[in-house]
Amino acid sequence: MMLQFFPSKRVALYMGKLFLVRTLAVLALLVIVLQTLDLLGESGDVLAYPGNGDAQLWQYIMLRAPQIIARFLPFSVLLGTLVTLATLNQNSEIIAMKAAGLSAHQILAPLIVVALGIALFSFTFNERIVARASATLDAWQAVEYGPLPRDSGVKTNIWVRDGDDLVTAAIVGGRGNQTLLRNVEIFNRTNNSLTTIVHAPRGHFDAKNGGWILHGAKSFDVLRGTTQSIGTFRFGRDIRPDQFTLAKVDADGLSLNSLQAAIHDLKDAGRPTAALEGSLWHKVSGPLSAVLMPLLGAVAAFGLARSGKLFIRAVIGMSLGFTYFVADNFALAMGNLGAYPPIMAAWAPFLLFLLVGETVLVRTEE
Structure with missing residues (x-):
């Protein structure tokens, strides 16, 4: 049994479904709250343009919501992990699984598989929807929420010097x-x-x-x-077309292939590309961070609930997860400044916290 990834198919399906439902519930709650707050702050500017009304507010929501979902999906996976594992621990289901011979890694395996599926969905969602929505919203904001330009993939607010x-x-x-x-x-x-x-x-x-x-x-x-x-x-x-088209490359508004093409054009024009290369790598490592969340939040699953330390364990798991996000943003900032190589800026936090999570799990439960 110790060598099997899923010793019990029924237990794996039960835990995977439990984890997925709670993650989606947390994500829905976060999106509703954050979208409402964002709309309250931006609705005045949207309605300030003559002729704008409810249709434009809904259009803003449709463009802004994908950005909120993409940004807070990893947070939702972390919180879904903590809620799921804390509940299983509180109900002594974790103890029953360990008594049946399951190791800590086997208990977490269904959650990691579901998190991998969420990571694949996140990557596809970012490529197909978020990039286009970000580019369209930037173009719309550039015309102060006036008539939306036909080409939603345009660049906005470009400055070029001519002598x-x-x-x-x-x-x-x-x-x-x-x-x-x-x-x-x-x-x-x-x-x-x-x-x-x-x-x-x-x-x-x-x-x-x-x-x-x-x-x-x-x-x-x-x-x-x-x-x-x-x-x-x-x-x-003396102004070349690439001075306009390459003067401002927004990595958030481009898909992976489009960003690669932009980086290639910038290199041909002799422009620095380190920051964009870091963003390119982060388009892969960012969604993959969802796989880390069950490992970082696993500390909430183990230990006796009646010991009174379940809440402390949940706080520790949450702290590990949020520390990862802080380290990830810090590494990207260092990459943008040129202090870190692009690949290191994107992948170093992921690999570091993968080792941290695995070390905590092995030392405490295995």
Whole structure:
């Protein structure tokens, strides 16, 4: 029996179902509470745009909820683990399993398998839904919750320098010679003093002659305080399309393959990519953190409930789980600063706490 991963199929199904239901219940509760609080804080900005109403509020919820689910799914797995194991311990079911000959690892095996399934779901959910929702929400917020741009995968709030002048585009879509700009502003400066501001609702790259063409442009003279319409306006012969499309790469708004392509383009353009490479690795290690939660929360499963230390064990398990999330965020921050290599920033906390959880389990129960 000690060599079998699942000595009892019935017990494995019972524990797996118990764990899954409690994890989903905790996740639903967290999403409802956090989405409500977030909506209360953001609804004023959504409704501030003329014509917005209940439909736009529901649209905001549909775009924001996937982000909340993705962020708090590992927390839900941790809390689901603690609730499940503490309940089994309180009802002496853990003692019965150990009396039947099951080891601590065999007791946790069904939870780890379910957590692996949750990790696979989380990865797929992030790739298919969260990345698109994040990109769409960023583009919507860039136009202050106005009409949503057709291309929801655009980049927003891009700044590019052209000599002494600064160019900003609220929305950038397309790629290469097909790059399109929306809500463009050019800040013309002379001797570090702002002279004129050119604004245009749209623009595109002129592949034939080089440079960029703005349509419906207006010029504001800072010294005189006057505005005049200048129609079509050319600028930025030295600005390459990749300076707009690669100026801001949001890893959260890109799928794994899209982020890999963006990193490749940045490397070709001679840009630093260490932070994005860390985010690329974290797209795999992040969802996989759900597998750690049953191991870190296992301390709540063992020990006599009547000893009065069950609550303390649950707190210890929760502390281990939350310490992992703190270490994970710290490692990513160090990776963004260049202090850690990208692969180390993404995987070091996972491997460290895997060893910590296994050590605690072996030393205390095996």
